[in-house]
Amino acid sequence: MPASSANKKKHVAIIGAGVIGLSCALWLQKKGFKVSLVDPSPPGSGTSSGNACVIADYGCIPINSPSVFKDLPHLLFSKDSPLALNPLYVARHLPWSLRFLAHCRPTKVAHIKNQLAQFLTKTYDGLNPLLELSNTKHLLRQDGMMHLFKTKQEFEAVKADREFRAQQGINSIYINSDEIRELEPNLKMPFECGLLTKAARRVLNPQTLSNTYFDCFTQQGGKYIKLRTKQVQANEDGVTLHLNNGELFSADKLVVAAGAFSTQIDGTGIAHLPLDTERGYHLQYNGLQHLLNRPVTWNRRGFYLSPMDKGLRVAGSVEIAGYSEQKNQRRLNYLQRISSQMLDLPSQPDQEWLGFRPTMPDSLPIIGHSPRSTHIVLAFGHHHLGLTLAGITGKLVAELLNNEPLCHDISAFSPQRFD
Secondary structure, eight states, rough: OOOOOGGGGGGEEOOSSSSHHHHHHHHHHHOOOEEEEEOOOOTTTTTGSOOOEOOOTOOOSOOOOOHHHHHHHHHHHTOOOEEEOOOHHHHHTTHHHHHHOOOOOOOHHHHHHHHHHHTTTTTTHHHHHHHHHHHHGGGEOOOEEEEEEEEHHHHHHHHHHHHHHHHHHOOOEEEEEHHHHOTTTTSSOOOEEEEEETTTTEEEEEEHHHHHHHHHHTTTTTTEEOHHHHEEESSSSEEEEETTSSSSEEESSEEEEOOOGGGBTTSSSOOTSOOOEEEEEEEEEEGGGGGEEEEEEEGGEEEEEOOOOEEEEEEEEEEOOOOSSSHHHHHHHHHHHHHHHSSSOOOSSSSEEEEEEEEEOOOOOOEEOOOOOOOOOEEEOOOGHHHHHHHHHHHHHHHHTTTOOOOOOOOOOOOGGGG
């Protein structure tokens, strides 16, 4: 539906200027709305900046899995585990942990996989128009991506996942050890086999993408308010934001896209939602992008090696330990140790990073109206898929606020599913 002249009088405030909030802003501007972004941090500088740089439209396999139960001892105690848990934090947040485990039952996992697979087919319906609008097509490359398996046993362990992806039309080619060496000659560790997904695309620099989105947003009249929202009040006429400098800011509609911190804003009616954070890490080595031709992941170890525009990023790991800004050096050491087994890397990275992935216990995002008010739309909880699903989430949010038929059924992402 084209932009409506009536929408130019309607003002939408968006809390959160990460890639989800920026995508919502651009899509709303495409519909003719006046838009303001509210965030105390620079646009795209949080979790959006630190990801593995991959548009993972193949990423329909959640971390929820029936195998969690039998693998738990290895996941918890092995020095090579991609998972780390803070026991005290988990004990204090036991309801979330129990909900996560409940969603590891086979029937629940099948539902999650199906919902993610269907949603991911819409990835480029939301992304491509934004790349066109912001003139950022050059920031994406289609070099494919590679899943690596050290042994045949590792490969066979994901047979069900491989078959499910194939059923969804995700085309991955089996490659043997010789083909891996030919495609990625700088890998020094021998791998038995791999899967090459040729259609996969990568972002050369997620921060540059966010910066360019933001420039496009401001060039179209968008307003940026570099303050934190403490509280929201909704009434029949719209929404009022209470900012941390004491000022009030009013809008007709509100989008909450503050990632892992979304439920910490008073008055949105969503404090009860089981949103937690999965702490993710990356290391970056400047000038070493030439070591790989495409992103690769050692499937068993749970991280990516991704060539960027100006360096090589080692991104991944899962840590359930809350919102503390203090890095867990053991997680960083894990990334450095395993990645150095795969490539010749310096003894010290040029950058160490910690971010907070917004995580629901069922690995599905929250997209829809707040139970508090139809003036408030929620868009957060995208887990590992924020960069991938930002565009289509923005499109859906704009359709909701423009009272259009939705391009995708979002009932599975309803905030009411946890009532």
